[in-house]
Amino acid sequence: MTYRNNRMAPALIIAVCIVSIYFFLSPAPNHRLSQPLDLGTSVKIGEASHVQQHEHVSSEQDVPPQEMASPPAEDKEPDSAAHVGSADGSLSPNDVLLIMKTGGTTMWKRLLAHLMTSLAEERIPHNNIVIYSDLNETIGHFRTIDVLANMSHIAGNTPDFDVYRQQPEYMAHNYYVEASGVAGDEWGPTGGWIIDKYKFIPLMQHAGDNWPRAKWYIYMEDDTYLFLPQVLSYLSRFDHRRPHYLGSYAAKSDRVFAHGGAGFAVSRAAWEKSFGVNSNLTNEYYEYTADHCCGDQVLAHALDKYGVRFGENDGDGKFTWGFNPVVHWAFGFSRHNWCSPLMSWHKVHSRDVAAYYELERSFDFSKPLLHKDFFGKMMLHRVQERKEWWDNMSGVYEVTSANKEDPPAPPDAYEASVWKKGWESADACEAACKSWVNCVQWSFVEDLCRLDDKVFEGQGFAPAMSQRKTSLKHTSGWLPDRLNDWSCS
Numbered sequence: 001m002t003y004r005n006n007r008m009a010p011a012l013i014i015a016v017c018i019v020s021i022y023f024f025l026s027p028a029p030n031h032r033l034s035q036p037l038d039l040g041t042s043v044k045i046g047e048a049s050h051v052q053q054h055e056h057v058s059s060e061q062d063v064p065p066q067e068m069a070s071p072p073a074e075d076k077e078p079d080s081a082a083h084v085g086s087a088d089g090s091l092s093p094n095d096v097l098l099i100m101k102t103g104g105t106t107m108w109k110r111l112l113a114h115l116m117t118s119l120a121e122e123r124i125p126h127n128n129i130v131i132y133s134d135l136n137e138t139i140g141h142f143r144t145i146d147v148l149a150n151m152s153h154i155a156g157n158t159p160d161f162d163v164y165r166q167q168p169e170y171m172a173h174n175y176y177v178e179a180s181g182v183a184g185d186e187w188g189p190t191g192g193w194i195i196d197k198y199k200f201i202p203l204m205q206h207a208g209d210n211w212p213r214a215k216w217y218i219y220m221e222d223d224t225y226l227f228l229p230q231v232l233s234y235l236s237r238f239d240h241r242r243p244h245y246l247g248s249y250a251a252k253s254d255r256v257f258a259h260g261g262a263g264f265a266v267s268r269a270a271w272e273k274s275f276g277v278n279s280n281l282t283n284e285y286y287e288y289t290a291d292h293c294c295g296d297q298v299l300a301h302a303l304d305k306y307g308v309r310f311g312e313n314d315g316d317g318k319f320t321w322g323f324n325p326v327v328h329w330a331f332g333f334s335r336h337n338w339c340s341p342l343m344s345w346h347k348v349h350s351r352d353v354a355a356y357y358e359l360e361r362s363f364d365f366s367k368p369l370l371h372k373d374f375f376g377k378m379m380l381h382r383v384q385e386r387k388e389w390w391d392n393m394s395g396v397y398e399v400t401s402a403n404k405e406d407p408p409a410p411p412d413a414y415e416a417s418v419w420k421k422g423w424e425s426a427d428a429c430e431a432a433c434k435s436w437v438n439c440v441q442w443s444f445v446e447d448l449c450r451l452d453d454k455v456f457e458g459q460g461f462a463p464a465m466s467q468r469k470t471s472l473k474h475t476s477g478w479l480p481d482r483l484n485d486w487s488c489s
């Protein structure tokens, strides 16, 4: 009996390993995406696959006999399999509601690329998506929800709601808001952003009321890109049964909040603690919204009243890197974010969305998508050489002819004589950068040399652009080799 048990033990361990490896390494995300679309059952689907896994383990005939007979696997094997599992297994697209917020003045310009990428069926089931707007529209499988419909009776004829009333009138007169270069294009009524702030509270109310089984409400805007697999992996570190409100740190009007454009997530427990307790928040915060600038701040203000606070450690107001309120080429890549997982970009164009989606599809999310990975794949080849007519990069230090005697200087190693001459030419500026141990980019115009320990790609003026005739020539350069020192252990 004892002998028999001992003999079975290694075999069982091997079986468990093989099945786990198969389970975690097989294209499970795709498999999950093709599950039935009803979010009402999605929580159970997640649990079911967990149960299924155990069933496989206990049923030996699922394991090929020759594998059973192979020598005991090394200890590493199950560990690495478990690691892969925890990175992409614990939260699936079925577990969340992805909220896309758009508006009548932007949707035909910004939403369309998302329909084939961010909102693609192969990525997340349609039933786990909702699009909130200020118009009811149908586009393909999707219907945008007019989230202000119930507010229009309170808002009445206030000027803030001018656009809300004017939009349908423009449409009825055959004017389009598309910038498509076809006759009929108009800018539409101005001030779409004014009604925008009124959407945050009613959309959260509506989302929680209508998708009660979602573990997380993940919010994005039509100029946001979320790397959804990475966001899911990040959120799986948190318990959705606790009140969590997570995203990119912002502060305004005495309130810390998750920046809307960078995307954010609210756990089901956070919703229940606030909107779930008081279903009248849309009315109660109408005045406050009218008096304040920003819907994301208004949402934080309302959540705060119910004890739901922004932050990664039970509402401590802190966040690490990952949700980014800028587009990739305006972002400062630094030592501090290089090894952090990348969750989002904001102020993105459709062409960016298409490129990000290609990267996302080709990336193996069994390990996190780091800022470093994004930079390596999308940007490194673009910062190899000095560029003329290229600028819009920040600089922590500026050396000019005006401060050449005593220019601001870094606290770490640099060569003072070279540094002071940085203002003389592009070559001198580059030399100054090389002389500072942490410098990774420089830019030069007239007699101004700017130096930075972060990498921004920035923007330039193409040869045909009129700005080349009307502005000063900036020259910019990077020291990409130094990025090798920003290693991720």
Ligand SMILES: *[C@@H]1O[C@H](CO)[C@@H](O)[C@H](O)[C@H]1NC(C)=O
Pocket (backbone or CB within 6 Å): 135, 136, 146, 149
């Ligand atoms: C949009 O739909 C809602 C309910 O689905 C309805 O109450 C509202 O009148 C509709 N709005 C428009 C402009 O059709």
Ligand SMILES: *[C@@H]1O[C@H](CO)[C@@H](O)[C@H](O)[C@H]1NC(C)=O
Pocket (backbone or CB within 6 Å): 145, 146, 147, 148, 149, 150, 202, 206
């Ligand atoms: C408007 O109110 C009705 C009735 O309470 C509700 O069913 C509907 O979901 C609300 N619509 C929105 C967009 O909030």
Ligand SMILES: *[C@@H]1O[C@H](CO)[C@@H](O)[C@H](O)[C@H]1NC(C)=O
Pocket (backbone or CB within 6 Å): 280, 283, 284
């Ligand atoms: C909802 O809030 C509004 C505005 O504060 C208030 O006038 C109304 O009485 C409230 N309704 C309910 C049912 O509490």
Ligand SMILES: CC(=O)N[C@H]1CO[C@H](CO)[C@@H](O)[C@@H]1O
Pocket (backbone or CB within 6 Å): 330, 392, 393
């Ligand atoms: C000169 C110029 O174009 N500056 C822009 C650089 O980019 C930032 C944001 O990324 C803008 O705010 C500046 O206006």
